[in-house]
Amino acid sequence: MSRTLSRKEFLQVAGAGVAGAALLGAGAGCGGSSYLPSGGSRMNVVVVILDSLRRDHVGAYGNDWIQTPTLDALAKDSLRFTRPYPESIPTIPARRAVYTGKRTWPFRNWVPQKGETFFPAGWQRIPEDQWSVAEILLDNEYDTVLITDTQHQFKPSMNFHRGFNVFDFIRGQERDRYRPKQTAPEELVQKNVVPGNDRSMVEKVRQYVANTHYYRNREEDWFAPQVFLRAIKYLEDAARAGQPFFLVVDSFDPHEPWDPPEKYVGLYGEEGYSGPEPIVPNYSKSDYLEEDELRRMRALYAAEVTMADRWLGNFLDRMDALGFLENTLLFVLSDHGVSLGEHGYTGKVDEALWPELTDIIFYVRHPEGKGSGNTSDFYASIHDIAPTILSQMGIEPWQPMDGQDLTPILEGKGPQREREHFTLGYDDYAWARDERYALVCRNDGSEARLYDLQSDPGMDRDISGSHPEVVRRMWEGYILKDAGGPLPKY
Structure with a gap:
C-alpha cells in the first residue's frame, strides 16, 4: 500500500468493529490518579515486548507499506529511540537483561540447559545472585504480573516468573509440548511447510498444529489476541483492586509460526497464491526457498506484524478507557528481528547480524508527557529498562545495574553517560x-x-x-x- 492508514481506518479495514466495541464498551474512566500508591509519588508500570518485530517494518520508523497504526500513533505520544539495540540475542538472554538491568553478554559461565533443542550461548535462567526488577517492586508492595505466551520462560530449567506474584502462561506456542504431536492432521502440517523446510522446522509446525488446530474459530483464538485479552482482563481487575502494579505483557507474536487470519494476509499476499504456506523459516541460508515462497513468507510476516499491532492497540485503548494512561509508565519494545531472505538468510542465524536481526523498536511513554513526540538517537537498550523503572519509582536498586536510567533523556537532557558505541552478542x-x-x-x-x-x-x-x-x-x-x-x- 502506498499510504499508511490511520488507526481508525485500519480498524475498519480489519473488521474490528464488533470485537473493538466489546473490548472498549465498558468501564471508561474507572482508573485515574486515585490508583497511585499512597503519597502519589509512584506510578504503575507496563512493559510490552513484541518478539521478533523488525524496526524496518514499523511506519514510525520509516516503513510505508506495512500497517502499524498503533505503533505509529504511540510514537506521537512517546519518546521514541531511533537507534535502540538489544543488549543480547535471542529470546532468553534478551529477557534476562530486561528483567535484571544487567548485561548478559558475553555469556560467561554459561551452562547449556537440559532438555533444550535450541540453546545458543546465554540461554539459561536468571542467575541466583541477580535480582529482578519484579522482585524489587514486589517488595515495595506492587502487584507484579507477567502475561505471556513465550513458553521458553516457563520450562523447568528456567525461572523467569521469579518475582511475579501473578503469572499467566498461555500454552501452545511454537514447540510447546502442550498436546501430543501425533494429533496434528498431516494435511495441515504439509499445508504449512515448504519442500525445503528442514526436519526441525517441520516438527515445529507439527507441534504447533497439534496445539492449535482443534479450537481456532475466531480471531480471538490466535495467540496475540489471547495475550492482550488476558492483559485487558488484568487491567479491569486492577481498576477495581486499586493496588499499584508492574505488568509485563510479553507477546511471542510476530515470532514465527506466521499464520494470522486471512484478513491480515489479504493486506499483503498475492491473489491466487496456491502453494504451501511457509509459516516457519529455516535458520539457515535462504536458498531452500523458491522466489514465490520467499515473497509469501514476507507477506505472512507482515500480516503477523499487523495483527500484533492491532491487538496492542486494543490493549492501549482499554488502558486509556480505564484511566491508566494517566498514571502508568509504559515501555514498548522488541527483543530482536528476523531475517527474511535479506543477505541470503532466513530466521535468526548468529552470523547474520545485519539490521534485519539487530534493529529493534523502543518507546517510552511517560504519564506526565515527558519526551512526548520526541526522538533520541542515544543507543538505548533493553537493559536500560529496569534502572529507569526504579528511578521513576524512587526505589534504590538492590545491586548495581549495567543499564542506564533514561530519565534525563525523557526530560530533554543528555544521557547519564554518553554511549559513543554499542556492542552486543549472539551465541x-x-x-x-x-x-x-x-x-x-x-x-x-x-x-x-x-x-x-x-x-x-x-x-x-x-x-x-x-x-x-x-x-x-x-x-x-x-x-x-x-x-x-x-x-x-x-
Missing part, C-alpha cells in the same frame, strides 16, 4: 557499531566483516579488507573492552 558472534562503522566477527575476532554506515546503512558491502586498522580498533576498543577481556569460546 559465538559479536557486533559493534559507532557513528561511522559496524563490525561483525566471531568471538575470537576472526571472520570479521566491516561496514561503512554512512555510505552503506544496509550493511551490504564488506570493507574489512581495506580497513584493517578500523577492524582492530573496534575489536580491541569496543568488543574486548566491553566484554572485560577475551570472549568465551563455545
